[in-house]
Amino acid sequence: MAKKITVDIALHPLVWKLLKRQYSFDGHAVDVGHDWLYSLIVSSLERRHIITASELRRRPKGIVDGKVYIYYEDFIRYGGYIRSARQANISRVIYRQERERLCQTVAVFHIATGIERNKVMRYFLEKEGIEEDELSFETLKKHYQRNYRHKEDDYYLAIKEMN
Secondary structure (H helix, E strand, O other): OOEEEEEEEEEEEHHHHHHHHHEEEEOOEEEOOOHHHHHHHHHHHOOOOOHHHHHHHOOOOOOOEEEEEEEEHHHHHOEEEOOOHHHHHHHHHHHHHHHHHHHHHHHHHHHHHHHHHHHHHHHHHHHOOOOOOOOOOHHHHHHHHHOOOOOOHHHHHHHHHHH
């Protein structure tokens, strides 16, 4: 069995919650296995460098510090440090993926049931346990209106064809 070590990573609160929910979390670190996320993390690794004062000042508020397991061989090969810009990119990719998943779910549920969009959005935010500081209702609503209102007709036709 390959030995694993932990790497520090700072992520958006919603992203950290999703990682703990979707992957095995032993109370210390998240083990993403050999998923696509592991490849993303390993590609971001580098040898430790000196953290400058400007990097510390640029850290956004509300970021959650966590740890992720990587294989020892990858640590030796690539390093064990992820720059804050790359941590933000990892966080951004997962955050956007979750936001898209929620919007698709809201669109299909709204069309299939006829329940008002806002009620459906609030229902799924509550059902998923997503708090206001992780993904606000207004943020989700704005993204939905920009990207999914025009897709509702396509979803409606697809659902109608299935029946």
